[in-house]
Amino acid sequence: xxxxxxxxxxxxxxxxxxxxxxxxxxxxxxxxxxxxxxxxxxxxxxxxxxxxxxxxxxxxxxxxxxxxxxxxxxxxxxxxxxxxxxxxxxxxxxxxxxxxxxxxxxxxxxxxxxxxxxxxxxxxxxxxxxxxxxxxxxxxxxxxxxxxxxxxxxxx
Ligand SMILES: [Fe+2]
Ligand SMILES: [Fe+2]
Numbered sequence: 001x002x003x004x005x006x007x008x009x010x011x012x013x014x015x016x017x018x019x020x021x022x023x024x025x026x027x028x029x030x031x032x033x034x035x036x037x038x039x040x041x042x043x044x045x046x047x048x049x050x051x052x053x054x055x056x057x058x059x060x061x062x063x064x065x066x067x068x069x070x071x072x073x074x075x076x077x078x079x080x081x082x083x084x085x086x087x088x089x090x091x092x093x094x095x096x097x098x099x100x101x102x103x104x105x106x107x108x109x110x111x112x113x114x115x116x117x118x119x120x121x122x123x124x125x126x127x128x129x130x131x132x133x134x135x136x137x138x139x140x141x142x143x144x145x146x147x148x149x150x151x152x153x154x155x156x
Pocket of ligand 2 (some may be wrong): 086090126130131
C-alpha cells in the first residue's frame, strides 16, 4: 500500500473528499473521536449532491456546536492558558456556517461549497496547532507525560 502514489489528502482540492489521516491523531481519545466525526462530516459534505447539502451542513453545524463547546469546557475547567484565540477560531467557523446556511437555503450552493472547502483546509492546521496543545495539556495534567500517538505506518 505504501508504494502506491497518493494524492495530497490534506488539500481541500483532493478529489473525492477528505479521508481520515492518522496524522490528525492527538493522543487524547475523546478529542480524537470527535475529530473523526468532524472529518467524516466534512468528507460527506465534499461528496454531497446539491440536494443533500443543506441537511448535511445543518448536521455539521450541530456537530461543531457540540465539538467546540466541549473543547471550551475542557480548556476552561483545567485553566488552560491561551484558550481565548482557540475559542475565537471556533466562533469564526460557527459564524461562517450560520451565515451560509440561509444563503444555501436560498439556493447558493456555490457559497456552501466554498465554505466546505475552507473547512477542509482549516481543520488540519487547527488540529495540529490548537487542538494538539490542548490534548498535550490534558494528558500531561492526568499523567505527567506527553501523549503517545500510534499511527499506521503509511499515515500521511
Ligand atoms: Fe477540535
Ligand atoms: Fe479546537
